Amino acid sequence: MGDLRWRDGSEERLLAVLRSATDRSTASDELASHITDWPSRYHLDRRRTNLLRPLSIGPGMTVLDVGAGTGVNSRYLAEAGASVVAVEGDALRAEMAGVRCQGLDVEVRVGSATSVTRDSNPEGFDLVVCIGVLEYAGTDPDAFLSHLASLVRPGGALVVAIENQMGLAYWLGADEDHLGRPFVGIAGYPGDTGGIRTHSRAGLAGLLSGAGMSAQRWLYPFPDYKLPVAILTDDAYRVPDAVNFVDQIVGPPVDRLRMGASAGPDSRASHRELVAAGLGPDMANSFLVVAGADQAAVDTACGGDVVAWRFTGDRRSCFMQERRVTSVAGRCVIDRRRSFPDDPQPTEPSWLSLRPAPASPTDYLAGPNLEQTALACLRAHDLTGLGDVLARFDAFMAGLAGPPSDDAAPHPYLPTGSTAVLPGDCVDLGLDNLVPLVPLGDEGGLTLIDDEWSAEGGIDRELAAIRAMWKLAWVTVASGTDHPWPRTATIDEISVSLMGLLSGSVGADPLERLYAAEAELLAVVAGGSPADHLENLRTAGRRSVAGSSGSPLAAIRSRLSWLRRLPGGRWLARATRGH
Known part of the structure; x- marks a missing residue:
């Protein structure tokens, strides 16, 4: 040693x-x-x-x-x-x-x-x-x-x-x-x-x-x-419907x-x-x-x-959280808590805030969430079935949308001119956070889970839809899912295709609008510069199922990532990518 x-x-x-x-x-x-x-x-x-x-x-x-x-x-x-x-x-x-x-x-x-x-x-x-x-x-x-x-x-x-x-x-x-x-x-x-x-x-x-x-x-x-x-513990593999449960807790199991x-x-x-x-x-x-x-x-x-633990990603310490799934009287409940509870919440004014954790554990809702159902349709190359899933998502958003309040101040996810606005707790309105109350195909609503963030004044419906489709495209590529499009299709391209399956319009230049808003959100949540987050989002959007980031070229790019810290570094880093 x-x-x-x-x-x-x-x-x-x-x-x-x-x-x-x-x-x-x-x-x-x-x-x-x-x-x-x-x-x-x-x-x-x-x-x-x-x-x-x-x-x-x-x-x-x-x-x-x-x-x-x-x-x-x-x-x-x-x-x-x-x-x-x-x-x-x-x-x-x-x-x-x-x-x-x-x-x-x-x-x-x-x-x-x-x-x-x-x-x-x-x-x-x-x-x-x-x-x-x-x-x-x-x-x-x-x-x-x-x-x-x-x-x-x-x-x-x-x-x-x-x-x-x-x-x-x-x-x-x-x-x-x-x-x-x-x-x-x-x-x-x-x-x-x-x-x-x-x-x-x-x-x-x-x-x-x-x-x-x-x-x-x-x-x-x-x-x-x-x-x-x-x-996970061994008990995680023994819960009823363990396949969906483990899949939801783990997500893509391989980096x-x-x-x-x-x-x-x-x-x-x-x-x-x-x-x-x-x-x-x-x-x-x-x-x-x-x-x-x-x-x-x-x-x-x-x-x-405790049956399983799930941790949030790379955030500022005051925003990092964990979920503990425990078994109580034969049912699973979720206890959300801060990873570093002694770290004070930010005092500076912000349009985005972390909602307090529920006072008591909440029930885990068994069964596949909407993301799991959408991925199953993608694997089967079933665009009709996928359209049905997205129609259900669309209908849920329509039921929540309303006009902006008169005193709502604009922010990255509520730009000036928004006409259809979702409640502020819909920041993470992705398919992974929507659980059907009844099986797909039956009449029934959806339940929004894990609504940990709140945006002051609400969320623009179009941006919420664009973000949800980009997240679905990201998890499709991150998992290596055999989707209906060419294997070389990038996250950006897949997300645009998914947006085309929605019944409602997402407006012009959807990815540019998403990236601009998401970079500002990440600057609040993770710290750092919106410009750096914007660059990272664009890089992520170019990934595809066929393009392994473990390639020699990707390794070289990773080693040269330090260039961004130099004056003019973002231009130098982009140059190493040939863009």
Whole structure:
């Protein structure tokens, strides 16, 4: 663990960022503002610590963070009140961890996991956390896990996160994350891999049991354990209508932007079939395992009745939220809460605000949402059926629309001249947030769920429709859906085709109007410059099912994304795309 194989080339720059930062907390918007590429995202993105949210961490606990890297997880654990020993094999990364965790109860040690012993830590640890390290344990993972297990005090637990050797992403052709080649893991790691390997569920369960950790709770982060947006438990695969439930919580199960060699077939459809066949847990992309000598230890570290977690995307910390789905008396309910509740809400006036979470959990509405039904029509190349779905969406909007109020001030989603306006809580009126009260084809209405935002004065109906169609086009491409149009059709082109299926007009230049409004919305929600968000939206709009963003050209573009930070940088970045 003392060699340079851990490094990704970003360390010196990010060390300078950490040293100069006035806010190094897990919630830091300041650190997140320095994300420009994959390495900086990995080290600075707050979604890294979503992985730890199912764990019970609190004051008085002692935690060993094995392979602590730049201290992302160590910082989170210490902020939760734990006393942390962070051991890291690379001296530069250990220095970064020390800077990040300065002022907290974190002891950073340079060395390997085996350098920590019961002689130096006779009481052991309540938790030993091993995230993304086991795959580098060489040819004797049994001995490595046994050593970690020996550091767990009685009643404590070992937490392991690792990619699944048999994960869906790898079967769809994604590059093996550590070796950069497709199918090498599912072929049994033939040839010389330098001792690097992941494990299947059965294989990892056996290794943990062999280390004396036979009581285990398995969780499944999506799209992987590095930046999870959803985490499932085994119970998530057992709820009634588990196929639709899991699909709604996870969404696209594979990050096609990072797949590498191949874009593969429809990942979302493939995932649905796996869940239906009872193979969901065995073929999840990643594992998060909480293991102990007995069930009481596991329950202490990760108990409760939560079935699944869903996290919001990249936002300002004051807007980041999570949804916890719990099972209560045989039914699922959703508890929405802020990820960083101590962060104050913005005080500056804004046309967009985050609505308070419901005072009590709300019922999960079973069955396919409108997006799932639309995707099924797209896969079947059934434009007639898709038209019926969109007609239902149209009718729902028509029932809500009305004239603007006399005192409504214009804003990006309510431009001057709007004649048909939806209520302010319809910001996220997408097909994914509409659930039929009765099956499609029967008479009945829709229910709007997850209405977390409010726009002052309401939302222009045309812009709401355009946004909903662009979101459907985006998820179509992100999932690799086999839609009725050419595989080279871009998100922009698909969204225009979808708009053509709506009964109501969306007006002239729909994409230009959408991008202008959405860039301003993202500047409020995520921070940053509307100009940068506009550029990113245009880039996203050019993606297609056929155009894998894992291509060599896309990789070059990603590495040159730092050009945007220079004077005239947006022009330089565009030049690298040939536009």
